[in-house]
Every structure is written in C-alpha cells, then in structure tokens.
Amino acid sequence: METVDEADLTRVADAFAARLAQSGLPRTTGRLLGWLLVCDPPSQSTTDLVEGLRISKASITTGMQFLVGTGLVERVHLRGSRQAHYRADTKRWADLMASKLDAIRAMRTLADEGLAAMGADSARGTRLRDVRDLYGYFEQGYADLVRGWTEMKEERR
Amino acid sequence: METVDEADLTRVADAFAARLAQSGLPRTTGRLLGWLLVCDPPSQSTTDLVEGLRISKASITTGMQFLVGTGLVERVHLRGSRQAHYRADTKRWADLMASKLDAIRAMRTLADEGLAAMGADSARGTRLRDVRDLYGYFEQGYADLVRGWTEMKEERR
DNA sequence: CCGTCCGTTTGGAAAACACTGAACGTTGGG
DNA sequence: CCCAACGTTCAGTGTTTTCCAAACGGACGG
Secondary structure, three states: OOOOOHHHHHHHHHHHHHHHHOOOOOHHHHHHHHHHHHOOOOOEEHHHHHHHHOOOHHHHHHHHHHHHHHOOEEEEOOOOOOOOEEEEOHHHHHHHHHHHHHHHHHHHHHHHHHHHHOOOOOHHHHHHHHHHHHHHHHHHHHHHHHHHHHHHHHHOO | OOOOOHHHHHHHHHHHHHHHHHOOOOHHHHHHHHHHHHOOOOOEEHHHHHHHHOOOHHHHHHHHHHHHHHOOEEEEOOOOOOOOEEEEOHHHHHHHHHHHHHHHHHHHHHHHHHHHHOOOOOHHHHHHHHHHHHHHHHHHHHHHHHHHHHHHHHHOO
C-alpha cells in the first residue's frame, strides 16, 4: 500500500479552490472544502486544518460557518476529543446542483415579468420572448435532470 | 396602441442587472444588457444609453467591451450615423447556457484528477468518487439538454 | 477556583473592484 | 485646415472583499 504524497493532495485541494473561486467562493473557503474531500482521516479538527492548510483560525471559523451553513460540511463530535471536527458531506453536493435551478427559474420569471410590463404582443417583446423561451426550456429540462438524480439515489437505498 | 412607461422598462432592466450581479456581473454592465433587451428602438447609440441609463461614457465602453466580447451584444453600424450602435443578440444567450457545461466538466475532471493522484481504489477516494459521479451525471444530462436546444433551433430554420 | 485549551468576535490592513471625470487621439463636415 | 463629435484610455476615488492577529469568553481538568 503506497502512501499518498501530501503535497499532491494540497494541490488537488487548491485546484478545487481555484475552480470554486470562479463561482465566487473565497479562496480559503474553497481550500477548506477541497481539503476535506481528500484528507485523511476524513474528519479534521481546527488545529489539523491550521497545520495542513496554513490558514488562520479566524478564517477557518468564518469559512466553516459558510460551509456548515450550506450543509456541504458537517460538524462532528469525536468521542474522546473536545475539539470540533469537520467532515465533508458529499450527499449535499446534489443540493448545490439543484439550487442552480432557482437561478434559471429566476431569469425566466424576470423575462415573464418584463413581458407583462410591456404589451406582451408588441414587436418590442421579441427579445424578451427569446430569453424566456430559452430559460423556460432549461428550467424544464434541468428540473428533470435533478429529479432523475434524486430518484436514482433513492432507489439505490 | 398604448405606449409603454419608460420607468417600467428601466425597472425591468435593473431587475435583470440585479440578478446578473449575483452571477458576478458588474451592476452597470448588467443594466446595459437588461436595457438592450427592452429598449426601443432595439439598437441604441452610446449617447442614447448615457441618457437613458445615466451611466458614464467610460462605463459604457468597458461594459460593452465585455458584452460584445461574449457575443451577447453586437455592434451595428446604422447608415447615416457615425455613432456606434449596440443591439442585443438573443441567439447568443444559448451559448451562455452551454458554457455552464464547461464548468460542470471542469469539476468532473478535477475529481478524476484527484482520484488519479491517490490510489483510485483506496477508501480515501470515496468522497471524490461521489463528487465525480454527481458531476458526471450532470455533465451527461446537461450536454443532452444543450444539444436538444440547438437541434430544436436548427430544425425550425 | 485557577490555568489551559478551544472557537468566536473584533478591528484593521491590504488588495480587488466598480465607476467616474477628464485628457486624448481619430474621424468626418464645413 | 479647423472644429465638433465620438469612443477609448488613464488616473483617481470610494467601496467592498478577503484575510489575519489579537483580544475575548466559555468549558473542562486539576
């Protein structure tokens, strides 16, 4: 059993962080999340994280507040230790994908409201109708996708 | 033919801007894009925009550089006018939706690379495998969605 | 009741960002 | 040849964000 190079793992965590940063997540928060996906053991204490990622305690607190808030990470209490431990909850990543449906729906709704604000049949509405049709299509299809995933997970139970 | 209240339209444009701002788009750029979806006439000169949106010339230049760069807006030259005119190109919004596929794929790739960096069969890889499966599913399904849209548009031609 | 070990809050430094007015270069009309 | 109009670039300002060190407060062991 070959041991895994820790430097490789931090690189993986940082790669995740870089990608997540493009979605607006702060760098340190992304590093926390990425690290929790690859670390060993899967549950890490604050001091573990400070040591492994060279991030201040303060940043860990704020980052974890967000991650625990979204459910992507859960706090666990390990017996025998008074420290807080954190563990990635991969089941919740599906919620993250599902939440994008809200963004799509919001855009479709916006287009509908815009159309209502003008004469819905006027030539001026052509552009908004295009936008609404596009988002309407994806709203429908993406909702099916999300449903498909959850159903697949349920029947595997 | 009832005339449309211009204040209502700026409100629609601003609503779009607010939504797009949540995706990281600067406020003024979002207002430009929203306005071009509802304005009349559909093609607007820089001075039209300065007047209608109370945005500085400079911001219009930089905002339009981005919007034209993504293809969401196109520059048109109206005969008889030396001014640059901008028009929303709603066909390109589909590209925007398609580009999200890249983000999904990037995440799936990241997970795969992470798995490769560790022993792929180790128990440690469970979390990354979960993530990869999720993104793999959505990568596949979303690609089908995008394809469905383009095919639908092509056969309507 | 004291000292130690936690995590959180606070205050602030540094950097990134959005937006603007003004200066600039270019182009067409007179 | 000059003037006016137009878009771009530049430099500066105010705001927001990210991150940390230090102060703080609570809980447990002795």
